[in-house]
Every structure is written in C-alpha cells, then in structure tokens.
Amino acid sequence: xxxxxxxxxxxxxxxxDRLDPASVQTYVLRLVRxxxxxxxxxxxxxxxxxxxxxxxxxxxxxxxxxxxxxxPEDASGQRIDRFLRDVDWDRLMSADPDEWHRISMQExxxxxxxxxxxxxxxxxxxxxxxxxxxxxxxxxxxxxxxxHRDAADTIESEKVQAITMLAAGVAHEIGNPLNSxxxxxxxxxxxxxxxxxxxxxxxxxxxxxxxxxxVDRLDTIINNFLRAVRPTTPSLVPLxxxxxxADSLQFMRSEIEGRSILVEATWxxxxxxxMGDADLxxxxxxxxxxxxxxxxxxxxxxxxxxxxxxxxxxxxFADTGRxxxxxxxxxxxxxxxxxxSGGTGLGLMIVDRAVRSHGxxxxxxxxxxxxxxxxxxxxxxxxxxxxxxxPA
Numbered sequence: 308x309x310x311x312x313x314x315x316x317x318x319x320x321x322x323x324d325r326l327d328p329a330s331v332q333t334y335v336l337r338l339v340r341x342x343x344x345x346x347x348x349x350x351x352x353x354x355x356x357x358x359x360x361x362x363x364x365x366x367x368x369x370x371x372x373x374x375x376x377x378x379p380e381d382a383s384g385q386r387i388d389r390f391l392r393d394v395d396w397d398r399l400m401s402a403d404p405d406e407w408h409r410i411s412m413q414e415x416x417x418x419x420x421x422x423x424x425x426x427x428x429x430x431x432x433x434x435x436x437x438x439x440x441x442x443x444x445x446x447x448x449x450x451x452x453x454x455h456r457d458a459a460d461t462i463e464s465e466k467v468q469a470i471t472m473l474a475a476g477v478a479h480e481i482g483n484p485l486n487s488x489x490x491x492x493x494x495x496x497x498x499x500x501x502x503x504x505x506x507x508x509x510x511x512x513x514x515x516x517x518x519x520x521x522v523d524r525l526d527t528i529i530n531n532f533l534r535a536v537r538p539t540t541p542s543l544v545p546l547x548x549x550x551x552x553a554d555s556l557q558f559m560r561s562e563i564e565g566r567s568i569l570v571e572a573t574w575x576x577x578x579x580x581x582m583g584d585a586d587l588x589x590x591x592x593x594x595x596x597x598x599x600x601x602x603x604x605x606x607x608x609x610x611x612x613x614x615x616x617x618x619x620x621x622x623x624f625a626d627t628g629r630x631x632x633x634x635x636x637x638x639x640x641x642x643x644x645x646x647x648s649g650g651t652g653l654g655l656m657i658v659d660r661a662v663r664s665h666g667x668x669x670x671x672x673x674x675x676x677x678x679x680x681x682x683x684x685x686x687x688x689x690x691x692x693x694x695x696x697x698p699a
Contacts, residue, residue: 355425355448359387363396366443375448377420387446391415391427399429414451423452485526492519524558541584541664548613548620548685549578551585555592556611562597567606574613581620581685583665588685591661594654595624595681602628602679619667619684630675639671658683 355372365382376390388396393415426449599609607627662669670682
C-alpha cells in the first residue's frame with residue numbers, strides 16, 4: 308500500500324470515535340475514490356503487479372498480470388505458485404527479504420496463455436509496527452518477449468552475414484582451381500585431337516568429356532549456392548515449373564543412379580506457369596532432392612508431384628527414408644544445424660530462403676521411420692502479378 312494511503316488510514320482510525328456519521332461517510336467516500344484511482348493506475352501500466360501474502364495467496368492483481376500469466380478475473384485467494392511454477396517459492400519465502408532481489412530477479416519462460424519470456428522479481432513489504440514481520444510481498448512481472456525476438460533476429464542476421472562471407476571465401480578458393488582444371492582439360496582434349504584416331508584416344512576423350520561435365524556441374528553448384536545464400540532479389544519471369552523439375556532431376560541424375568532409388572515424377576498435362584527465378588528454384592529443388600537421397604542410404608522411392616491448389620502451385624517431394632526425429636524437427640532450418648557427419652547444415656536454409664523470396668511457403672510432414680514429405684507452395688502467376696502491383 309502507498310505510504311500516504313497508510314497515513315490517511317491511521318489518522319482516520321485515531322479520529323473514528325470523535326467523528327459524526329456525516330464525517331465518516333465523507334472519509335469512506337474519499338477512501339473509495341483513492342482506491343479506484345490507484346486501481347485505474349495499476350490497470351493501465353503494462354507491467355504485471357501482484358500482491359501476495361505469506362501463504363502465497365493472491366491479495367491483488369492488475370489487468371496486465373492477468374494477461375501475462377493467464378490469471379482468472381477474480382484471482383483473490385488463489386495460490387500464486389499455480390501460475391508461476393518455475394519459481395522456488397520455498398527458498399524465496401524462507402530467505403531474508405533483503406536477499407530477495409538476488410534470488411527472485413530472474414527470467415522465466417511461460418507457455419500459457421501464450422508463449423512469453425518474462426522478467427520476474429519480488430519486492431518485500433514489512434509491517435510498520437514489526438520490522439521482522441513480512442505479511443505482504445509484491446510481484447512485478449515484465450514482458451521481455453519482444454527483446455528476445457529482436458535478439459534472435461540480430462543473431463540470425465549475424466549468422467547469415469557470417470555464412471555469406473564464408474560462402475564468398477569458399478567460392479574464391481574453389482573457383483581458381485576449377486578454372487585451372489577446366490583449362491587443362493581443354494588443352495588435353497586439343498592435344499588428343501592431334502593424335503591419330505584410335506580406340507584408346509576415343510576412350511580418353513570420353514573420359515575427358517565426363518571430367519569436364521563434372522567440373523561444370525561443380526561450378527554451377529557453387530554459383531547457385533552463392534545466389535541462394537546472398538540476400539538477392541529473384542529475377543522473376545514466366546516459368547514452367549515442370550521444366551525446372553526436369554532440369555533439377557537431370558542435374559542430380561548421377562547421384563540418383565549411384566543408389567538404389569526409384570524416382571516417380573507425376574504431374575498433370577496442363578500445369579499453370581508461375582513467376583519465378585529458375586536458378587533459385589533449381590537450387591531449392593536440388594537441396595530437397597539431395598536431402599531425400601541422403602535419407603535413403605539403403606535405397607527407396609522418391610515421389611515428386613505437382614498440382615494446383617487454390618491460388619498456389621504445390622510441388623511435393625515424398626521419400627521413404629528414415630524420417631526426421633521430433634527433437635530435430637524444430638531446428639532443421641537453423642544455419643549449421645545438421646544431423647549428418649560432414650553435413651553443412653545450410654541446405655534447408657537455402658531452400659527456405661529461395662521459397663520465401665518467391666512469396667511461397669515450405670511445409671514439412673514427417674514420421675520417424677516412415678519418411679518425409681517436403682511441400683513447396685508457390686504463388687501462381689496471376690497472384691504474383693497482383694502482389695507486385697500492390698503498394699510498397
């Protein structure tokens with residue numbers, strides 16, 4: 308209670324015997340008005356304010372505390388430890404009030420009524436007549452969820468910046484040897500063509516062609532990786548998604564053929580065009596297909612489908628692999644998070660970024676031991692044009 312209110316109440320009690328009924332009524336009305344004023348103030352502030360007694364029962368709570376902790380409208384008499392379960396109340400109530408600030412000032416995470424991060428601390432209130440007695444304490448609760456989100460966004464931004472710098476460095480270090488390999492393969496091919504034609508020279512030229520194709524393939528992977536990681540605006544043109552899928556499967560052909568994996572790709576004869584960036588979408592499809600292949604080390608089936616659903620075009624990749632454990636499902640989009648030895652933990656982040664840059668959505672359905680379905684939803688061309696014409 309505020310000190311001026313307590314002083315007024317003490318003076319009222321001292322004079323109560325000497326007051327006439329009209330004066331008593333005046334004082335009571337003043338008390339009611341002051342109580343209403345303080346309640347209005349406490350219900351206006353954003354911090355939760357809860358007053359408890361030594362039996363941990365709620366004496367008062369404001370509107371913000373009811374919102375933050377899910378307290379009922381009439382919480383008087385209910386125990387606070389029902390709503391703040393992660394607090395060591397026994398330790399708090401047995402400690403010296405002067406030490407409360409060291410024990411009680413902590414951050415807690417609550418999941419009801421909504422997921423929030425809260426700063427929580429206690430303020431002791433001593434009885435004016437007995438300094439050792441502590442009949443009340445006030446709990447102050449402050450919502451720091453937004454600060455957590457800002458911190459998470461900052462960390463994510465720093466991670467992306469680090470990834471971008473790493474990617475640029477890797478591309479530079481790998482690009483030079485690749486260029487050298489490409490040049491020397493061309494020189495070898497020219498010298499072979501000067502030799503007399505024979506079975507041996509034909510075999511060597513075929514091997515050189517395979518090596519040259521693989522060098523070009525690796526160069527394409529690096530360039531697409533850089534485009535996907537760097538925050539660039541996609542170059543949107545009308546695309547036939549089935550052609551992009553076919554090109555992606557052709558690109559991955561050597562890896563698919565090296566395993567006992569059957570690919571079943573089915574889609575309607577007429578699939579509407581979308582507005583998209585072919586290179587970004589190929590990189591997204593490439594990473595999803597690669598994930599599916601790695602999830603089926605002993606072989607399996609990869610089913611790829613495409614269908615129109617509302618104003619979205621859905622492309623699904625369903626494998627019969629190991630599935631994703633629940634403990635990993637919430638983290639698989641995090642940069643560098645991987646469950647495979649030698650994995651970079653960047654594949655699905657690249658997929659998610661490419662899809663979101665198109666105004667699309669990425670969905671995952673999985674069951675451990677039963678496989679995983681990745682669904683990429685992309686706006687149809689008509690919807691995308693409307694989005695582009697909308698005000699900034």
